Amino acid sequence: MPTPILVCDDSAMARKMLIKALPSSWNVEITQAANGLEALEAYRAGKAEVMFLDLTMPELDGYGVLETLQKEGLNSFVIVVSADIQPLAQERVKQLGAIAFVKKPVNPADVEGLLRQYGVEL
Template sequence: MTIPVLVVDDSPMARKMLIKALPEGWDISISQAGNGLEALAAYREGKAEIMFLDLTMPELDGFGVLEELRKEGMNSFVIVVSADIQPIAQERVKQLGAIAFLKKPVNPNEVLSVLKQYGVTL
């Protein structure tokens, strides 16, 4: 079954690097968003069973996206991918419902480990 995956980052290069770090052969359809408002629109269209979410973006940041998803009854695995590795940021995203926090640049083995930990079919 094809899994809809959404990669959210305001940097096209960061999105490209993250997509390259996803497991090979994984049955997914990838959508991309350049800010939080685009991410919410894609989520509402069913394009984000799994979401890789940056924190620092224009329009609406990752914290705002998580807050809105929580209000809407989040039915998505959200993995935050950010250069902001402060413990307070990591704690806040987990309180808002993110399942994991990965630092940039993302390591493919860490992505795989998180997906397996949450039982995502690869």
């Protein structure tokens, strides 16, 4: 059974690049979201066992998504993917429940290593 993956970024190009960076052996069903509101909707529909989440987006940013997931007790394996690599941003997303922070542009080897580190079956 494929793992439901959500890729959330307001840039269609960034979503496409991230999807290409996922391990080819990973059996996934990918859903895309262009903002945080769409991400929460997809999550609530069961389409985000693993979520790749950008921070800077219109309507609801990545911080807002993480805060909502935390407040509602929702459970997802969230990896933040952002060009904002400031230590404070990294610290904040981890406090909000993200398991990892990956900088843009995404390196496929980094993504695979991270997934393996957390025991994701590829």
